[in-house]
Every structure is written in C-alpha cells, then in structure tokens.
Amino acid sequence: MMAGRGVGLTAAGGPARHIPVMLSEVIEALDPRDGKHFIDGTFGAGGYTRGLLEAARCSVLAIDRDPDAAKFAQALEERFPGRLKFVLGRYAEMREIAEREGIAAIDGVALDLGVSSMQLDEPERGFSFSQDGPLDMRMGAEGLTASDLVNTLPERDLAAILSTLGEEKRARSIARAIVARRAEAPILRTGELADIVARVLGRRHDETKHPATRTFQALRLYLNDELLELARGLSAAEHLLKPKGRLAVVTFHSLEDRIAKRFFAARSMPAPRASRHLPEQGGSTFLPSFRLLNRRPLSPSKDEIRLNPRARSARLRAGERTDAPPHALDLASLGVPRIALPA
Structure with missing residues (x-):
C-alpha cells in the first residue's frame, strides 16, 4: 500500500494542511x-x-x-x-x-x-505514479534513487524485490519488461515505470488500486531500508x-x-x-x-x-x-x- 502519513489538511504550527492518521x-x-x-x-x-x-x-x-x-x-x-x-x-x-x-x-x-x-503529493519526490515525476523515492537526500535500481539491478534481483517486498505475483514478468525497456533507454520517470507495469498486468475497470502499486512499494521499501x-x-x-x-x-x-x-x-x-x-x-x-x-x-x-x-x-x-x-x-x-x- 502506497498510503502514508497524514491527511491533506493541516501543517503543524501553520495553515491547515496535514493531520496524521489516527x-x-x-x-x-x-x-x-x-x-x-x-x-x-x-x-x-x-x-x-x-x-x-x-x-x-x-x-x-x-x-x-x-x-x-x-x-x-x-x-x-x-x-x-x-x-x-x-x-x-x-x-x-x-x-x-x-x-x-x-x-x-x-x-x-x-x-x-x-x-x-506531503511526499506523495510532490511529484519531484518520485513516490507516486498519480503525477509524473523523476523516479527518485528517497526519503532522505542521499544515496541511490529508484531509477538507479531499475536501470542497474539484474533481472533476478529485481524480481526478488518485487516478489518479496511488494508481494507481486507476476514479479518475474515485470522485471523482464523493465530490463527490456531499459535496454532501449534508461527509465527515469515515475510515469514510465507505471506504464511498464500496467502493460504487463493490464488494468480491469473494477480495480481500486493502480497495477503499479506493489512495484512502487517494493522499490521504496528496498531503497530506504x-x-x-x-x-x-x-x-x-x-x-x-x-x-x-x-x-x-x-x-x-x-x-x-x-x-x-x-x-x-x-x-x-x-x-x-x-x-x-x-x-x-x-x-x-x-x-x-x-x-x-x-x-x-x-x-x-x-x-x-x-x-x-x-x-x-x-x-x-x-x-x-x-x-x-x-x-x-x-x-x-x-x-x-x-x-x-x-x-
């Protein structure tokens, strides 16, 4: 689940923007x-x-x-x-x-x-596929980005991350598609990655979650330990x-x-x-x-x-x-x- 902290209403000590859950x-x-x-x-x-x-x-x-x-x-x-x-x-x-x-x-x-x-709602942080942005996903300001992972990790390692940390049943197919796409050009944007996953999984009209939800979760969990x-x-x-x-x-x-x-x-x-x-x-x-x-x-x-x-x-x-x-x-x-x- 890509949900996180905060209701978009209040910011602490200032105008209403973020209130944490529960x-x-x-x-x-x-x-x-x-x-x-x-x-x-x-x-x-x-x-x-x-x-x-x-x-x-x-x-x-x-x-x-x-x-x-x-x-x-x-x-x-x-x-x-x-x-x-x-x-x-x-x-x-x-x-x-x-x-x-x-x-x-x-x-x-x-x-x-x-x-x-606030992280989800800022496209430049790269956590969400709802708005296109750089494929970053770092909670801090240092270290590898999600783009580094999807463009350098072997297919086997990508599949293991998606399967274990995203509980994604079709992890191998997604990893294979990522490797094939990056052979043509580096994957640099959240929209690109979401599109790759959606093409592999398809999307039914009755789905409440985007098909890339589990993939984004897995990469984020792995990247940020x-x-x-x-x-x-x-x-x-x-x-x-x-x-x-x-x-x-x-x-x-x-x-x-x-x-x-x-x-x-x-x-x-x-x-x-x-x-x-x-x-x-x-x-x-x-x-x-x-x-x-x-x-x-x-x-x-x-x-x-x-x-x-x-x-x-x-x-x-x-x-x-x-x-x-x-x-x-x-x-x-x-x-x-x-x-x-x-x-």
Missing part, C-alpha cells in the same frame, strides 16, 4: 502528561508532535530523515519554545540521538510508518522507554504490520522453556517487556477514511513498557525478509 488514537495511547518526554520518530509535517505538545506541557525530541521536515519543525519550535528539539536522522538511531541530546530515558515513542502525504529501519527502531524504543512508557506504531501494509505484531507479541508474554525435562537456566525465560494496550490493532474510523482514503489500511498497535530488561533483537523472528537486509 491522531486522537495515537495521542490517547501515548497519554501525554506535564513534564513527560517523548520521541516522535517520524516527524513528517509534525502532526503527532503538535498533538503531544498541545495535550500537555511535555517535551518532544522529533526525528526525521527528510530534510524538508525541518521547515515544519521550525514553526513548532517557535510556537512551543523550549519544548521541541528537531534532529535530522533515522529513527532506528534514536538511542544514539537521544544520548547526544542528553536524554537517558523517555515516556513515549510515536512511529508513523510509510510515506507522508524501511523494514530493517522498523525492526531496529522498535528495539531502540524498547531500550529507551521508562517503565510505564508507551510505544505507538501506525503501519500501512502487511509487511510492516507483521513486524510490529511479532515485536509486541514476543515481548508481551514469557518465552516458553525449551524443554520441561531440562533445568531452567538463568535468563533463559524472558519476562514480558511490554503490556499490550490493545489486543487487536485499531483501525481508522469510517469518518476518517471518508475524509482521507489513504488512511484505510492504517493499523495502530501500542504497548506499555514494563520494568523487565529489553529483549535481544532477532530480525528473523520479527519476519524481516532477507532481501531487505544489507548485502
């Missing part, structure tokens, strides 16, 4: 109080941060890898002096960022995954949160939600002993590091979906930290695909 539910889950300290790991246009700062006299360390987010942070810093610190970076590195800022522990973390509305970023970010939050501190995660597609689900599931119940016939060794049975705040993920209301169709696939999972030690990060058990890991 804002009230996330704020309720985080339970802001005076004097508490939070991390908004996916600042975007600052909607969650604004919600926290308005709800209580708390402070927020805001993180985003997109340099464009800084302009929204500046407006909020002026509105809430001394209560907001914006850092350009990855939320997976929030422990290191917090340490540099002199923060040892926090009361809550918000993670709103995927692409923000999003699933690895999520796993590491969840673990970092687990280490930083105080007892009774809260973690709220909004996902937009099955791969993200699977990782968040497994993370909370593994940390909300003691691990079983390997065998009842063997003596239990110290530390072999982990105590729960989280208490689930909602057994099933919350979904947006019908009114919100009507207002913002991009929110329809959003799922909110949240947990409250216990005083147990953090668990070790196991990427395989969280379901992070091997194709999403660095070579």
Whole structure:
C-alpha cells in the first residue's frame, strides 16, 4: 500500500494542511502528561508532535530523515519554545540521538510508518505514479534513487524485490519488461515505470488500486531500508522507554504490520522453556517487556477514511513498557525478509 502519513489538511504550527492518521488514537495511547518526554520518530509535517505538545506541557525530541521536515519543525519550535528539539536522522538511531541530546530515558515513542502525504503529493519526490515525476523515492537526500535500481539491478534481483517486498505475483514478468525497456533507454520517470507495469498486468475497470502499486512499494521499501529501519527502531524504543512508557506504531501494509505484531507479541508474554525435562537456566525465560494496550490493532474510523482514503489500511498497535530488561533483537523472528537486509 502506497498510503502514508497524514491527511491533506493541516501543517503543524501553520495553515491547515496535514493531520496524521489516527491522531486522537495515537495521542490517547501515548497519554501525554506535564513534564513527560517523548520521541516522535517520524516527524513528517509534525502532526503527532503538535498533538503531544498541545495535550500537555511535555517535551518532544522529533526525528526525521527528510530534510524538508525541518521547515515544519521550525514553526513548532517557535510556537512551543523550549519544548521541541528537531534532529535530522533515522529513527532506528534514536538511542544514539537521544544520548547526544542528553536524554537517558523517555515516556513515549510515536512511529508513523510509510510515506507522508506531503511526499506523495510532490511529484519531484518520485513516490507516486498519480503525477509524473523523476523516479527518485528517497526519503532522505542521499544515496541511490529508484531509477538507479531499475536501470542497474539484474533481472533476478529485481524480481526478488518485487516478489518479496511488494508481494507481486507476476514479479518475474515485470522485471523482464523493465530490463527490456531499459535496454532501449534508461527509465527515469515515475510515469514510465507505471506504464511498464500496467502493460504487463493490464488494468480491469473494477480495480481500486493502480497495477503499479506493489512495484512502487517494493522499490521504496528496498531503497530506504524501511523494514530493517522498523525492526531496529522498535528495539531502540524498547531500550529507551521508562517503565510505564508507551510505544505507538501506525503501519500501512502487511509487511510492516507483521513486524510490529511479532515485536509486541514476543515481548508481551514469557518465552516458553525449551524443554520441561531440562533445568531452567538463568535468563533463559524472558519476562514480558511490554503490556499490550490493545489486543487487536485499531483501525481508522469510517469518518476518517471518508475524509482521507489513504488512511484505510492504517493499523495502530501500542504497548506499555514494563520494568523487565529489553529483549535481544532477532530480525528473523520479527519476519524481516532477507532481501531487505544489507548485502
């Protein structure tokens, strides 16, 4: 799903433009109080941060890898002096960022995954096929672009990415078509790639999603290391949160939600002993590091979906930290695909 953060209505601290998905539910889950300290790991246009700062006299360390987010942070810093610190970076590195800022522990973390509305709505960012633009898809300002991937990766690797990260059934056919087209000329525009995929898959009149949706999702996830970023970010939050501190995660597609689900599931119940016939060794049975705040993920209301169709696939999972030690990060058990890991 190519939906991402934000309803196209308000910008934090300024004229109405972007409101994040399930804002009230996330704020309720985080339970802001005076004097508490939070991390908004996916600042975007600052909607969650604004919600926290308005709800209580708390402070927020805001993180985003997109340099464009800084302009929204500046407006909020002026509105809430001394209560907001914006850092350009990855939320997976929030422990290191917090340490540099002199923060040892926090009361809550918000993670709103995927692409923000402001990124989707800017053709030059290359995230969307609804408007033609350069085939970029970078969440930050450095590194390879999606155009680099589709024009250089071997057909086998392209097919593996589309199949695994896009759950695309006809990944091989699409990869073959991409390689054939790039032999004629480099693929540089979002419209070109969307056209290639549409020609392979065709498009029925009853389809609600563009046929290129899964291809664009796969390339974006791979290019930005999003699933690895999520796993590491969840673990970092687990280490930083105080007892009774809260973690709220909004996902937009099955791969993200699977990782968040497994993370909370593994940390909300003691691990079983390997065998009842063997003596239990110290530390072999982990105590729960989280208490689930909602057994099933919350979904947006019908009114919100009507207002913002991009929110329809959003799922909110949240947990409250216990005083147990953090668990070790196991990427395989969280379901992070091997194709999403660095070579």
